[in-house]
């Protein structure tokens with residue numbers, strides 16, 4: 001097997017190890033590797049500098065006219081068309097000028113929390129990654145690197161790949177999350193969760209507009225019971241907010257004859273996201289000053305997701321991509337695309353550390369995801385089986401087990 005597939009397989013193994021013991025839970029934030037796909041040779045070269053002028057950059061769609069909470073903006077059609085084009089070609093879009101006022105506060109609270117001693121952080125740990133309570137998981141308890149560290153031949157080289165996480169699962173309307181989580185982080189996390197849920201509601205409407213749902217709230221109803229509250233979902237939906245902290249580290253050293261396994265390990269191996277849209281807060285430093293960052297496979301190229309210049313003051317860019325369930329709903333018109341997170345490419349990059357803030361989204365557990373009739377018609381036939389939101393996880397795990 002080509003060495004370049006190894007990180008994907010390990011990723012799959014990691015998913016099984018951490019998900020299987022708790023299948024009753026839908027771990028919203030898991031993504032599973034796609035079926036084997038052509039992986040370009042550059043995959044195993046994390047130090048490769050991303051092409052400055054990429055042939056097909058990730059499309060930027062400006063949200064400057066929209067309030068995330070406004071569910072009936074004047075005309076969704078042009079935005080829906082731009083998003084649809086991006087999701088068809090790349091499976092990704094950068095939403096610029098998005099109003100997410102809680103973002104700076106959340107980043108500051110996350111820095112504060114991750115800066116605390118391990119013992120203090122462990123008081124907010126409620127079990128392995130994917131528990132319904134969410135909370136803290138220390139370095140080495142999940143991700144590709146954890147699996148490498150315990151079971152791979154490269155184990156002795158794995159010291160540098162480290163990530164610690166804090167997860168907010170779907171927020172509840174009672175105060176149980178407030179009691180579980182550190183107060184400052186909870187306050188900022190809840191605000192951000194709410195604001196990001198607002199963006200998701202809007203995206204769901206745009207998706208309906210673009211894909212031709214039976215009605216405009218078709219997707220939203222599969223996430224929430226009512227129209228009013230982002231907390232109101234029975235059974236629980238798959239939304240979860242993850243804060244990932246990659247601490248500053250020394251660059252991995254390479255021997256004279258090459259870097260071996262160490263250099264093949266990147267911050268996140270190539271994978272597709274398992275559920276619906278993922279909304280990732282874009283770090284303006286991405287791919288600048290050797291900082292590394294997200295890359296998307298387009299054709300045979302890994303395309304860096306470059307932060308656009310010129311957001312209006314007080315707004316941010318969100319990288320949005322389609323997960324596997326979105327691909328099913330859209331009958332394959334929109335892609336659930338392979339992506340990965342590369343390492344820093346400079347000493348300064350390694351020295352800076354990184355906080356990554358993905359908001360993973362998924363419909364309620366009991367949702368049957370079926371290709372939309374309009375999308376089947378457009379594609380000239382049905383390309384995907386219907387799948388239960390919960391079953392989908394099992395199936396992906398089965399595949400990744402083979």
Ligand SMILES: *[C@@H]1O[C@H](CO)[C@@H](O)[C@H](O)[C@H]1NC(C)=O
Nearest residue numbers: 062064096097308309310311
């Ligand atoms: C943000 O919106 C303004 C208009 O208010 C627009 O001129 C600008 O190009 C947008 N920025 C980005 C990065 O899309």
